[in-house]
Amino acid sequence: MSRNILIFGAGKSTSYLLDYFIEKSGPEALQLTIADLHTDHIPSHIRNHDTVTLSNLDITDAETRKKAVTGADIVVSMLPARLHHLVARDCLDLKKNLVTASYVSKEMEEMKEEVKKSGLIFMNEIGLDPGIDHMSAMQIIDDIRARGGNVLLFESFTGGLVAPESDTNQWNYKFTWNPRNVVLAGQGGAAKFIQEGTYKYIPYHKLFRRTEFMEIPGYGIFEAYANRDSLNYREAYGLQKALTLYRGTMRRVGFSKAWNMFVQLGMTDDSYTVENSENMSYREFTNLFLPYSPTDSVELKLRHYLKIDQDDIMWSKLLELDIFNPKKIIGLKNATPAQMLQKILEDKWTLGEDDKDMIVMYHKFGYQIDGKKKQIDANMVVLGENRTHTAMAKTVGLPVAMATLLILNKKITTPGVQIPIRKEVYEPILEELKGYGVEFREYEVPYLGYNPDSVAG
Numbered sequence: 001m002s003r004n005i006l007i008f009g010a011g012k013s014t015s016y017l018l019d020y021f022i023e024k025s026g027p028e029a030l031q032l033t034i035a036d037l038h039t040d041h042i043p044s045h046i047r048n049h050d051t052v053t054l055s056n057l058d059i060t061d062a063e064t065r066k067k068a069v070t071g072a073d074i075v076v077s078m079l080p081a082r083l084h085h086l087v088a089r090d091c092l093d094l095k096k097n098l099v100t101a102s103y104v105s106k107e108m109e110e111m112k113e114e115v116k117k118s119g120l121i122f123m124n125e126i127g128l129d130p131g132i133d134h135m136s137a138m139q140i141i142d143d144i145r146a147r148g149g150n151v152l153l154f155e156s157f158t159g160g161l162v163a164p165e166s167d168t169n170q171w172n173y174k175f176t177w178n179p180r181n182v183v184l185a186g187q188g189g190a191a192k193f194i195q196e197g198t199y200k201y202i203p204y205h206k207l208f209r210r211t212e213f214m215e216i217p218g219y220g221i222f223e224a225y226a227n228r229d230s231l232n233y234r235e236a237y238g239l240q241k242a243l244t245l246y247r248g249t250m251r252r253v254g255f256s257k258a259w260n261m262f263v264q265l266g267m268t269d270d271s272y273t274v275e276n277s278e279n280m281s282y283r284e285f286t287n288l289f290l291p292y293s294p295t296d297s298v299e300l301k302l303r304h305y306l307k308i309d310q311d312d313i314m315w316s317k318l319l320e321l322d323i324f325n326p327k328k329i330i331g332l333k334n335a336t337p338a339q340m341l342q343k344i345l346e347d348k349w350t351l352g353e354d355d356k357d358m359i360v361m362y363h364k365f366g367y368q369i370d371g372k373k374k375q376i377d378a379n380m381v382v383l384g385e386n387r388t389h390t391a392m393a394k395t396v397g398l399p400v401a402m403a404t405l406l407i408l409n410k411k412i413t414t415p416g417v418q419i420p421i422r423k424e425v426y427e428p429i430l431e432e433l434k435g436y437g438v439e440f441r442e443y444e445v446p447y448l449g450y451n452p453d454s455v456a457g
Contacts, residue, residue, distance in 0.1 A: 002030065002031045003028070003031065003408055004030075004072050005030055006035065006071070006072035006075045007076045008059065009078035010039065010078070012390075012393060013397055015043075015393045015397065016397040016401070017396075017398065018032075018046050020402070022046060022052075028405060030051060032049075032053070033071070035055040035059075035065075037057065038056075042054065059087075060086070062086075072096055074097045075097070075098045076098075076099045076400060077100045088107065088111060088122060089111070097122070097123075097408075099400055099403050099404045099407065100123070100126075100400075101131060103124065104124045104417060109417065111417060116416040116417075121407050121412065123420065125419040126419075126420045126425075127397075127400060128158065128160075128359060128395040129158040131396070132361065132395055134421050135421075135425070135426035135429060136361070136378065137154065137156060137237065137365075138422075140376060141239075147369060150367060151241075152244070152368055152449060153244040153366030153367075153375070154237070154242055154365055156246075156247045156363050156364075157214065157248045157249065157361065158360070159224070159359070160357065160358075160359055160391075161174075161252065161358045162176070162358060163355075163357060166355040166357075167252075169348060169349070172254070173252065174351050174355065175346065175350060179345065179349075183270075183345070184338060186207045186208070188228065189228060191225075191226035193226055194243065195244050197243040202226055207225055208259050209256070209257070209260055211223040211225050211256050212246075214250075214362050216379050219360070219381055223250070224251070225256050226247070227248055230245050230246050230248075231245060232247075233247075236419060243449070244449055250360050250362065258314055258317045261306055264306065265305075266289050267289065267337050268337065269338060270337070271336070273335060274335060277330055280330045281330070282322060282326075282344055283326040285344070286298055286323045287301075288337075289337075290302060302318070303315070320348065330343055356383055356391075357391045357392055359380070359395050360381050363377070363440075365377075367447075375448070375449070377445050378443070379441055380440045382394060382395055394438065398438065402432050411424070
């Protein structure tokens with residue numbers, strides 16, 4: 001008898017997820033119902049597959065949504081994060097298990113007791129970051145503990161970047177995910193972490209000038225800036241006694257220093273709208289943030305303001321974005337500076353049809369065992385195939401799909417609103433991911449972390 005998987009949302013991140021379900025539909029007796037506002041965007045090999053039913057569904061239409069959930073054996077929500085709670089409430093009322101790739105929201109947290117009491121599984125944060133980062137980290141942390149070790153340091157970095165062969169601009173970057181998130185990265189409070197037993201905070205205006213470096217053999221050196229809250233998972237990972245906890249976002253070296261120019265100018269501000277933004281040229285936008293001068297050009301004013309020499313690489317990075325062009329028009333009504341900057345960047349940083357993206361992840365584990373301090377570094381690199389089958393879609397979609405099948409087959413059984421930090425979740429998924437080229441390499445390296453005898457702070 002076939003089992004029906006209901007998938008809400010068929011956007012960018014679902015290419016591998018849908019292919020995986022189609023591939024498994026025969027041996028696993030699966031029927032797929034794909035509910036989306038725009039089902040015409042779904043590729044024809046999926047749309048026309050005999051196990052697939054399409055539903056043009058508006059997620060805010062409660063009656064139709066509930067009807068769809070009623071007919072499902074398990075529900076996958078690939079909707080924008082703010083809409084998951086609508087689906088979650090239906091799943092709770094109609095006693096259906098749920099899988100999402102998003103962070104556990106406040107609304108999801110509030111359902112915790114009821115979900116557990118109902119014996120349901122609401123699996124969240126099972127994409128890339130959050131997701132593969134949790135699973136790969138917990139596998140190594142659990143192994144260190146099983147050997148009698150005590151974790152002193154945990155650092156974790158992830159980046160959605162462009163593959164070396166598609167790296168064709170001076171920023172060494174293209175958008176592989178939601179551009180808005182990139183433009184607003186780091187805002188909304190200081191970055192917070194622990195280093196060598198001391199709490200550290202980096203305010204937004206300094207965030208992109210405090211970076212850490214790491215090398216991935218075969219791919220060169222990367223930099224990382226701190227995420228907003230590195231202490232989020234201290235409890236979940238059981239790292240209350242760790243002396244260093246730091247999570248960050250990876251970029252190619254030089255990106256952060258260049259991005260900092262936009263921060264210092266005020267171009268990433270999303271808190272107010274600009275008059276007449278719709279008719280404004282790129283040049284006028286740039287001039288908004290600079291002092292008036294009766295004689296100096298916009299270029300000269302910007303160079304003075306940011307103290308950029310004519311032969312500085314920063315200058316050519318700005319020129320490449322065409323921000324001084326008087327003919328290109330923003331074309332967005334009542335836009336914030338951040339929205340206007342995003343529009344300018346999308347001109348240059350959108351993936352081309354044959355461009356390939358690249359996911360990089362890097363973990364560091366410092367630990368003490370038998371009186372000795374040791375360290376394991378682990379990294380993962382995944383390359384995309386093209387603009388549809390991206391590394392981002394692969395690393396987000398496959399873990400979601402695999403978890404869905406494991407829950408359906410009763411291999412994952414622990415109820416509750418959860419993230420993938422249990423062995424019953426991470427072991428089979430990390431093992432299966434290896435077959436898709438998603439795999440970590442581990443290295444023993446000297447432990448350079450905390451020294452109780454030093455006076456450094």
